[in-house]
Amino acid sequence: MESVFEIIAEPNRRAILSLLVSSEQSVGEIERQLRMPQPTVSKHLRVLRDAGFVESTVDAQRRLYRLKPEPLQEVDDWLAPFRRFWSAHVDALERHLERMGQHPTTKSTPAKGKTRRRK
Amino acid sequence: MESVFEIIAEPNRRAILSLLVSSEQSVGEIERQLRMPQPTVSKHLRVLRDAGFVESTVDAQRRLYRLKPEPLQEVDDWLAPFRRFWSAHVDALERHLERMGQHPTTKSTPAKGKTRRRK
DNA sequence: CACGTATATACGTGTAAGAGTATATCAGAA
DNA sequence: TTCTGATATACTCTTACACGTATATACGTG
Numbered sequence: 001m002e003s004v005f006e007i008i009a010e011p012n013r014r015a016i017l018s019l020l021v022s023s024e025q026s027v028g029e030i031e032r033q034l035r036m037p038q039p040t041v042s043k044h045l046r047v048l049r050d051a052g053f054v055e056s057t058v059d060a061q062r063r064l065y066r067l068k069p070e071p072l073q074e075v076d077d078w079l080a081p082f083r084r085f086w087s088a089h090v091d092a093l094e095r096h097l098e099r100m101g102q103h104p105t106t107k108s109t110p111a112k113g114k115t116r117r118r119k
Numbered sequence: 120m121e122s123v124f125e126i127i128a129e130p131n132r133r134a135i136l137s138l139l140v141s142s143e144q145s146v147g148e149i150e151r152q153l154r155m156p157q158p159t160v161s162k163h164l165r166v167l168r169d170a171g172f173v174e175s176t177v178d179a180q181r182r183l184y185r186l187k188p189e190p191l192q193e194v195d196d197w198l199a200p201f202r203r204f205w206s207a208h209v210d211a212l213e214r215h216l217e218r219m220g221q222h223p224t225t226k227s228t229p230a231k232g233k234t235r236r237r238k
Numbered sequence: 239c240a241c242g243t244a245t246a247t248a249c250g251t252g253t254a255a256g257a258g259t260a261t262a263t264c265a266g267a268a
Numbered sequence: 269t270t271c272t273g274a275t276a277t278a279c280t281c282t283t284a285c286a287c288g289t290a291t292a293t294a295c296g297t298g
Binding site: 146161162164165179181 | 243244245246247
């Protein structure tokens with residue numbers, strides 16, 4: 001499995017991680033909320049645990065899984081250089097649109113702050 | 120190929136992206152710097168281009184590839200909730216270490232306060 | 239034109255990973 | 269102990285994808 005990027009390439013695993021960001025969950029809770037078969041959940045949790053994305057504690061027959069920050073921070077670190085790159089790009093684009101006096105995609109961006117867009 | 124996460128799961132593609140963050144490069148330059156066979160480079164560039172990670176312009180026989188920000192921003196956006204999560208965690212850890220009177224990662228603050236509390 | 243350089247694509251192959259099903263393990267209740 | 273609920277693992281099957289090799293396309297130069 002190797003890298004953290006391969007781990008989060010799997011959609012179900014990303015779903016599980018997103019679910020755990022709010023609070024810890026048991027396997028059954030994950031299973032029900034994400035509507036995926038229990039072995040699937042367990043197998044993905046195994047992968048996530050081996051890679052350090054989650055940890056678990058035992059509560060009677062249940063296992064409670066919770067998030068661990070390090071691996072995703074690694075992804076975040078990898079993104080750092082690109083973040084610098086695209087903020088420069090956004091600035092350039094804004095200056096360009098400014099000179100053009102046009103706002104084709106954004107409708108009069110209110111004020112300051114980073115203009116984050118989502119697809 | 121679907122998602123941006125699957126695209127960046129491939130180590131060679133990440134290497135190419137990292138290379139392009141500094142400036143645009145031709146296929147041959149990428150090939151030489153990363154020491155990978157030319158068809159490999161071209162194929163990965165094809166994937167990256169189809170996914171919107173890069174764009175290319177023609178310069179005689181060469182094609183110059185450069186980075187496009189949007190897909191990686193998508194990754195960055197997905198990371199946002201987790202960032203909030205782990206910054207809370209770092210704070211908790213720091214408070215905990217504070218109570219323990221230890222600073223394993225930061226070199227400041229010599230051993231002061233013997234508040235040996237356990238959780 | 240022919241030739242060399244630069245890049246793209248086609249084809250065949252191996253391998254790994256996810257899905258589904260069945261079963262094993264383990265804890266608690268009766 | 270036996271039964272039930274909760275979770276983990278084993279096994280098979282299928283598919284996707286990365287790779288290597290070969291070839292095609294395109295451009296520039298002699």
